[in-house]
Amino acid sequence: MKQIKTYMFVLSLCAVMFGIASAQENPFALEKPKPLPAGMTGSNPDDPRSKLTAGLYNAGEASMGIRHLMLLRKPDAFELGIDPNSPNMTKALQAMGFPNLPQLPDAAKISIGSMALANSDLAFSGNHLFVGNFYGVNIYDIADPAKTKLITSLICPGGQGDVTVFKNLLFMSVEMANGRLDCGTQAFPIPTDLSKLGQAPTVEKDRFRGVRIFDISDIKSPKQVAAIQTCRGSHTHTLVTDPKDAANVYLYNSGASYVRSDGELAGCSNAPADKDPKTSLFSIDIIKVPLASPKDAKIIASPRLFAEGAKINALNDGGSHEKPERIEASDHCHDITVYPELGLAAGACAGNGILLDIKDPANPKRIDSVNDKNYAYWHSASFSNDGKKVIYTDEWGGGGGPRCRETDPTVWGANAIFNLDANKLKFANYYKLPAAQSAAENCVAHNGSLIPVPGRDIKVQAWYQGGISIMDFTDAAKPIEIGYFDRGPIDAKMLIMGGSWSAYWYNGKIYSSEIARGLDVFELTPTKFISQNEIDAAKTVQFALMNVQTQEMNKWPKSLTVAKAYVDQLERSQAIMPNQVAELRKSIEKAEGSKLGENDVSKLKSFVTWFEKNTGQAKSPADVARMKALAEILKNPAL
Numbered sequence: 001m002k003q004i005k006t007y008m009f010v011l012s013l014c015a016v017m018f019g020i021a022s023a024q025e026n027p028f029a030l031e032k033p034k035p036l037p038a039g040m041t042g043s044n045p046d047d048p049r050s051k052l053t054a055g056l057y058n059a060g061e062a063s064m065g066i067r068h069l070m071l072l073r074k075p076d077a078f079e080l081g082i083d084p085n086s087p088n089m090t091k092a093l094q095a096m097g098f099p100n101l102p103q104l105p106d107a108a109k110i111s112i113g114s115m116a117l118a119n120s121d122l123a124f125s126g127n128h129l130f131v132g133n134f135y136g137v138n139i140y141d142i143a144d145p146a147k148t149k150l151i152t153s154l155i156c157p158g159g160q161g162d163v164t165v166f167k168n169l170l171f172m173s174v175e176m177a178n179g180r181l182d183c184g185t186q187a188f189p190i191p192t193d194l195s196k197l198g199q200a201p202t203v204e205k206d207r208f209r210g211v212r213i214f215d216i217s218d219i220k221s222p223k224q225v226a227a228i229q230t231c232r233g234s235h236t237h238t239l240v241t242d243p244k245d246a247a248n249v250y251l252y253n254s255g256a257s258y259v260r261s262d263g264e265l266a267g268c269s270n271a272p273a274d275k276d277p278k279t280s281l282f283s284i285d286i287i288k289v290p291l292a293s294p295k296d297a298k299i300i301a302s303p304r305l306f307a308e309g310a311k312i313n314a315l316n317d318g319g320s321h322e323k324p325e326r327i328e329a330s331d332h333c334h335d336i337t338v339y340p341e342l343g344l345a346a347g348a349c350a351g352n353g354i355l356l357d358i359k360d361p362a363n364p365k366r367i368d369s370v371n372d373k374n375y376a377y378w379h380s381a382s383f384s385n386d387g388k389k390v391i392y393t394d395e396w397g398g399g400g401g402p403r404c405r406e407t408d409p410t411v412w413g414a415n416a417i418f419n420l421d422a423n424k425l426k427f428a429n430y431y432k433l434p435a436a437q438s439a440a441e442n443c444v445a446h447n448g449s450l451i452p453v454p455g456r457d458i459k460v461q462a463w464y465q466g467g468i469s470i471m472d473f474t475d476a477a478k479p480i481e482i483g484y485f486d487r488g489p490i491d492a493k494m495l496i497m498g499g500s501w502s503a504y505w506y507n508g509k510i511y512s513s514e515i516a517r518g519l520d521v522f523e524l525t526p527t528k529f530i531s532q533n534e535i536d537a538a539k540t541v542q543f544a545l546m547n548v549q550t551q552e553m554n555k556w557p558k559s560l561t562v563a564k565a566y567v568d569q570l571e572r573s574q575a576i577m578p579n580q581v582a583e584l585r586k587s588i589e590k591a592e593g594s595k596l597g598e599n600d601v602s603k604l605k606s607f608v609t610w611f612e613k614n615t616g617q618a619k620s621p622a623d624v625a626r627m628k629a630l631a632e633i634l635k636n637p638a639l
Helices: 002-018 087-095 106-116 532-538 560-572 578-592 598-617 621-634
Strands: 061-064 066-073 119-125 128-133 136-141 149-155 160-166 169-174 210-215 223-229 236-242 245-254 285-290 298-301 335-339 344-349 352-357 365-370 378-383 389-394 415-421 424-431 447-450 458-462 468-472 480-487 500-506 509-514 518-524
Touching: 061 066, 066 480, 066 509, 087 106, 119 500, 119 509, 128 169, 128 509, 136 160, 160 236, 169 236, 210 245, 236 335, 245 335, 335 378, 344 389, 352 378, 352 389, 352 415, 365 424, 378 447, 458 509, 480 518, 532 560, 560 578, 560 621, 578 598, 598 621
Parallel strands: 119 160, 447 500
Antiparallel strands: 061 480, 066 518, 119 128, 128 136, 128 160, 136 149, 160 169, 169 210, 210 223, 236 245, 245 285, 285 298, 335 344, 344 352, 344 378, 352 365, 378 389, 389 415, 415 424, 447 458, 458 468, 458 500, 468 480, 500 509, 509 518
């Protein structure tokens, strides 16, 4: 009985600390799979990734189209291991406020400790990579990606530590109850009264939950310059720029955890919508940050994105597969991706995917919303480069459960791809990691970014311990996998949190924040699905700054490197004849070597004329766009 109470004690506190949906599930035991619902299919158990051997740093690996350049293990202060009695494990439990009680089961210690020191989201600025962590931030030098090295570590507990960066400022999300204003590691004591399990923590004047702002002018010594308190903390935040306002940036703060008491932060209310029109539920926070004086950053609005008229709780999930008998209102956003150049944002908001007009960043307006009974929890979103498609992910199981087994439907815990037509979202299809994973691997759709291959829509994406999958969604109705990397579970007999939290392309390489192990660096390799020319063309897109949830448009130079990528694509889709492909490649090769004679110039011009006349015969809209883009490049072969 004592051990059962200890389990419930830990689980309920995890529900408060992590914002998980239920304290009644036991995350320390391997889940027993349920039979597939009638008419649904699961992932492939015969895939090479499905039976990889377990291990923390020696797990089996499988890959296709991705070369692993290096794994940089976490710095010592952030490395946990799987020894329940190690000094770092004790430190991790204490940082969360958990005493290292003898009756606390080893599995519970490992589970809680793995979250206390978990890697989270990534941000990029120049040759610097920022890796968020529930215990702080690590900053790396990626000038030579294959020799990535640590610059400095900032210890600052509070979870989940998602980061963005802009010029000399670093922003960090803090959600959990152990965050302190001063970044201290001494957690607030957790009450041991079992009758109060699951309740919000006691009032603490030094507790911090919200968005921290650091000055990183000295990259080796970040200094906290502001800390904006919020009622629900900050699970994630999105940096928003305004083309009309260079003096400020905005942060869309998404709080997904419990509402703190009015005694700890004035004005906070957990009351239902019909009891208190000023409830802290059913909104996001908008923080305005003056770049010249970030210490003056403050919340300027808390828009009701879920409202219809006077009703502030108008959106709901419509009934999900996880709780089909109960419709639940959406009262927060988990993640919002903005596309300032288009004036749009896509929000993944608990039970709904929403579309926002953000032409006035301080006053976002909802213009469409969707739900889906195959979705348990709308987690994140991203646009295609042209803004004509939106991908939403479903974090079924909250990221801590095995949701990619052969008995898990491929339409649950997946991506949902929508076409965007006149600002209306129209469902096209689902995409899920095709390889079955074991019960010892937390796996579900998570964070990813576009790979800027011209003429195609390609996304690299993290799937926790499902590894990394690369999806081509050029045809939204027929998404396919074109590359992957995966490791076996950390432990074959117990689910220990790990895997890729975020996998992002940045200036020619893929970086993955590995929850338990550290930082992975990869590069693409050619396969039948992607050519070296396409990879080279993707590398022509370079950014000085990247916060993935602040989406920027990929723009390619009118170069022959890009032209060769289009030729490969038109050959692959059989949009042009083999003899045309050979002649075109020969002409491009001469142009690259500046060996064009009069006949060669004439031949290139004839290709331009042919493409302009025959786009109507192309088999797909994608091929039409490729022909037009290729013709534009060939008009000036000197480029």
